[in-house]
Amino acid sequence: MLLHDTALVYGRYLRQSLRSRFALLFGVLTPLLYLLFFGPLLTGLPLGGRGTSWQVLVPGLLLQLGLLGALFAGFTVIVEKGQGVEERMRVTPVSRLALLLGRVLRDATVFVFQAVLLVLAALAMGLRAPAGGVLIGFAFVALLTLSLASLSYALGMKVASPQEFGPLINAVSMPSMLLSGLVLPMTLAPGWLDVLSHFVPFRYLVDAVRDAYVGRYTSAHMLWGVLVAVASAVGAVTVGTRVFRRAGA
């Protein structure tokens, strides 16, 4: 039943995404602009890592895509609560967990699709990376989306209005982005900033994907990245499930 319901909810929301092709492509715009207009600035700089500057930048942009996109996912729940769609679904026997999983899996699909577009553009700009590493990067985008979208939907269920939701998300997204070294690696940071950034979970994901992009699949960074990503996803889906189960009755 959970599988049936999740597939049903996933289908409903995937069709919703496909209906707005513009929004589907729009999400990739910000990281694409970074790639086009910021990426070339780094090509000659010593970034303190292995590989080219593209192998440092692109992993960061992939996770930025997931971070910014998935954090705002919960916005749609607020809209659907307003339309009465959320309650109309909740009054059916459909699994509460499926109402969450169907949505976050749709988001994972959309952001991995956007990540593919971004990598294709990066290839044209000069990125060269092992295929295995690129695939691992997509897997991290998917895991990050599961975590953040689950939390975002949970928040969307809790708050009453978009006015409460937006500022909260902004308060989380900006520091996370800066402190995780998404744009430039934290190896460039002074000691205190590097230490601080280790308290931000995204830091471990970025380090892991950067290692993947230079073919280091068995490094300590990779191990930590996988652990943090999987643990976050499990934790976030658990929190989301609790909120979705409890909403209403």
Next chain:
Amino acid sequence: MAAVISAAGLARTFQTKAGPVEAVRCVDLTVREGEIVGLLGPNGAGKTTTLRMLTTLLRPTGGAATVAGHDLTADPAGVRRVIGYVAQSGGVDPHVTVREELVTQGRMYRLPKAEAVGRAGELARELDLAGLLDRRTGALSGGQRRRLDIAMALTHRPRVLFLDEPTTGLDPASRAGLWDLVRRLRDRHGTTVFLTTHYLDEADALADRLVVVDRGVVVADGTPGALKLEHTGSADATLQDTFLAITGRGPAPADGAPVAV
């Protein structure tokens, strides 16, 4: 006839920053199979909260209820399978077509794909939506939207249909059409209908029995005729007068001198 809804001491208190708010304090009611029952009451009396509890959207903080043999708190999933609910605001995505919404809804009630498609066509014919199946729901008129909302709640042929202010905002012809639809549902399929309304003509025309709530408790329960006789002394009284007599919230007393002319 057997009771299809029975509630005893049903209550809901909301915890707010300003302290607890007792939206529903104690609702006792019994609805028999095939009855059309109207829930009346002033704004804020607890009608919608009562309805949201009976439809499993809100957990009661006190009391107990069974709907079609399923206990509200112990078996909410069982309740959901046998009821249909139309909220005040409806609940369809404006960008989705009528057909897609109806089919998805059927599948949420676990109908197999082919059956859900068939049922969507059947409901569209029955509720006069047949020509609109491929239209986006956002492009429907108010009356068409309302019929779609009801069709959505009927995909699984529920035994009990809950309607929250079903005709608010509809023109007179659409309202009359909706009343016919509700009666037809009961007459043809034996569906029990429990609805809230602010329109006393609607309650008078449609409901077999009225339950009046005020300040979170049931203050009157009976057929429209019996309530009129009991509370105004005349079976020919208007329901409006009866309602005001029950809730004690009439307009300024008629014998009082006007404050200003």
